[in-house]
Amino acid sequence: xxxxxxxxxxxxxxxxxxxxxxxxxxxxxxxxxxxxxxxxxxxxxxxxxxxxxxxxxxxxxxxxxxxxxxxxxxxxxxxxxxxxxxxxxxxxxxxxxxxxxxxxxxxxxxxxxxxxxxxxxxxxx
Numbered sequence: 001x002x003x004x005x006x007x008x009x010x011x012x013x014x015x016x017x018x019x020x021x022x023x024x025x026x027x028x029x030x031x032x033x034x035x036x037x038x039x040x041x042x043x044x045x046x047x048x049x050x051x052x053x054x055x056x057x058x059x060x061x062x063x064x065x066x067x068x069x070x071x072x073x074x075x076x077x078x079x080x081x082x083x084x085x086x087x088x089x090x091x092x093x094x095x096x097x098x099x100x101x102x103x104x105x106x107x108x109x110x111x112x113x114x115x116x117x118x119x120x121x122x123x124x125x
Contacts, residue, residue: 034086
């Protein structure tokens, strides 16, 4: 695996990242075929066990502090999922939120958690 391609996110990449254990595990559960690999930092507390679910889905787990530090924008992010970008349709009959050109990605996690708390599971970006 060529680790040099994994750098801070740029829009023209054909892949993107999940930052954190929860969103990474949710991605693996919902779209395992899109996940390229999972990077885990040595400071990760293991609160979510990735080994079995990744093994079952043929997803490589890489323990690499340097890569996590390079990609993560915050010091408390210890799990990063790498996935191929994908498109899907929003269900018109279900409640959903569509964000057009969000400018502050730091707020995206808060938006997703808020939507989930309100029972809204469809988000388009």
